[in-house]
Amino acid sequence: MPPPDVVLPECVTSAVSESSLLPELIDALRCLPGVGPKSAQRMAFYLLERDRDAGRHLASMMAAAMDRIGRCQSCRTLTEAQLCGICANPKRDQSLVCVVEGPSDVAAIEQATEFSGGYFVLGGRLSPLDGIGPEELELGLLQQRLAAGGVRELILAISPTIEGSATSHYIAEMAAAVKVPVTRIAHGVPLGGELEYVDGGTLAHAFCGRQPV
Amino acid sequence: MPPPDVVLPECVTSAVSESSLLPELIDALRCLPGVGPKSAQRMAFYLLERDRDAGRHLASMMAAAMDRIGRCQSCRTLTEAQLCGICANPKRDQSLVCVVEGPSDVAAIEQATEFSGGYFVLGGRLSPLDGIGPEELELGLLQQRLAAGGVRELILAISPTIEGSATSHYIAEMAAAVKVPVTRIAHGVPLGGELEYVDGGTLAHAFCGRQPV
Ligand SMILES: [Zn+2]
Numbered sequence: 001m002p003p004p005d006v007v008l009p010e011c012v013t014s015a016v017s018e019s020s021l022l023p024e025l026i027d028a029l030r031c032l033p034g035v036g037p038k039s040a041q042r043m044a045f046y047l048l049e050r051d052r053d054a055g056r057h058l059a060s061m062m063a064a065a066m067d068r069i070g071r072c073q074s075c076r077t078l079t080e081a082q083l084c085g086i087c088a089n090p091k092r093d094q095s096l097v098c099v100v101e102g103p104s105d106v107a108a109i110e111q112a113t114e115f116s117g118g119y120f121v122l123g124g125r126l127s128p129l130d131g132i133g134p135e136e137l138e139l140g141l142l143q144q145r146l147a148a149g150g151v152r153e154l155i156l157a158i159s160p161t162i163e164g165s166a167t168s169h170y171i172a173e174m175a176a177a178v179k180v181p182v183t184r185i186a187h188g189v190p191l192g193g194e195l196e197y198v199d200g201g202t203l204a205h206a207f208c209g210r211q212p213v
Numbered sequence: 214m215p216p217p218d219v220v221l222p223e224c225v226t227s228a229v230s231e232s233s234l235l236p237e238l239i240d241a242l243r244c245l246p247g248v249g250p251k252s253a254q255r256m257a258f259y260l261l262e263r264d265r266d267a268g269r270h271l272a273s274m275m276a277a278a279m280d281r282i283g284r285c286q287s288c289r290t291l292t293e294a295q296l297c298g299i300c301a302n303p304k305r306d307q308s309l310v311c312v313v314e315g316p317s318d319v320a321a322i323e324q325a326t327e328f329s330g331g332y333f334v335l336g337g338r339l340s341p342l343d344g345i346g347p348e349e350l351e352l353g354l355l356q357q358r359l360a361a362g363g364v365r366e367l368i369l370a371i372s373p374t375i376e377g378s379a380t381s382h383y384i385a386e387m388a389a390a391v392k393v394p395v396t397r398i399a400h401g402v403p404l405g406g407e408l409e410y411v412d413g414g415t416l417a418h419a420f421c422g423r424q425p426v
Pocket residue numbers: 072073074075076077083084085086087088
């Protein structure tokens with residue numbers, strides 16, 4: 001090592017300059033949900049030391065996905081095709097349409113239920129204060145689909161939050177205007193949930209919505 | 214939707230074919246340590262719906278890092294420069310050399326201690342059954358550095374596992390052959406650790422290694 005008071009020529013300082021790519025990669029990994037500084041560091045070291053091919057593959061899939069995945073022309077879920085796999089599948093009954101907030105809700109319903117109808121993916125909830133109105137959720141497209149006829153039931157599977165309920169209400173009115181029957185999925189105590197751990201609002205709601213057994 | 218028995222022309226089927234990029238991205242994300250199918254799905258949806266710019270940035274940082282980050286010519290830690298920031302820093306005392314298994318150990322020591330010497334990063338532990346011998350850990354490079362003189366203490370900060378201990382022993386002999394003093398970091402009961410939860414081997418080791426107070 002040269003003593004600290006020697007000025008190094010630039011050809012040397014550029015070769016020995018501190019690494020910036022590694023901290024930049026660690027920082028970039030923190031854009032992933034649930035990834036803090038420690039996990040980001042562990043991920044970066046893991047890829048660089050153990051599996052660069054997987055890192056290269058992930059980088060190229062991610063770049064391609066960000067550029068090529070758009071929204072389905074019919075249901076608005078994420079897909080790189082014009083129509084998603086569900087809309088393009090002639091075995092799905094498109095006269096049943098389930099309205100959800102996002103693509104992850106489609107995945108959850110597909111994994112948990114036997115539902116074999118179609119979807120409409122809002123991409124959010126009505127939230128006037130955040131500038132999210134009917135246009136942002138492409139509700140015009142849903143309205144066209146309802147007005148075109150052929151939908152025998154519109155199923156609302158939207159979170160029972162304040163904004164979600166307002167969104168459900170808005171869509172229910174839209175469907176009523178063209179005489180399409182609307183249902184919403186049941187709200188209540190989760191299966192396996194202990195009553196004492198369920199929040200008061202849910203419990204009150206479940207109590208009012210009690211059914212004969 | 215056409216009825217199921219109509220054969221679609223290829224120009225239509227290719228436009229409506231099921232999306233494959235999204236499941237491929239979810240699958241590729243699972244190469245990250247600690248990321249299972251659920252988190253991978255959440256990450257993919259998050260990037261695609263909320264922050265495509267961050268996704269593009271991460272993809273490009275990751276591709277650049279996999280291709281451009283190599284190992285420091287002197288200490289073998291990860292860096293895209295010829296010499297890492299620590300080796301290139303004239304304020305670090307390179308006559309103290311701390312031997313660690315990987316770059317994450319360097320990060321841990323830098324974050325937790327005031328150590329201001331240099332490092333040698335093995336990139337693993339001796340493990341003859343896995344084909345990891347002295348060459349794989351570049352121990353020749355460490356030997357050159359010790360033989361060149363100027364190292365007044367070699368500090369072993371290697372995990373006290375069976376393979377780690379064998380590695381420490383091998384390096385200690387190497388240093389002894391060129392008369393460089395060797396120390397190893399203390400093993401014992403972790404600070405804040407309750408005795409009853411410490412494993413027996415650690416406890417026995419700590420007992421034998423008791424020190425006057
Ligand atoms: Zn679709």
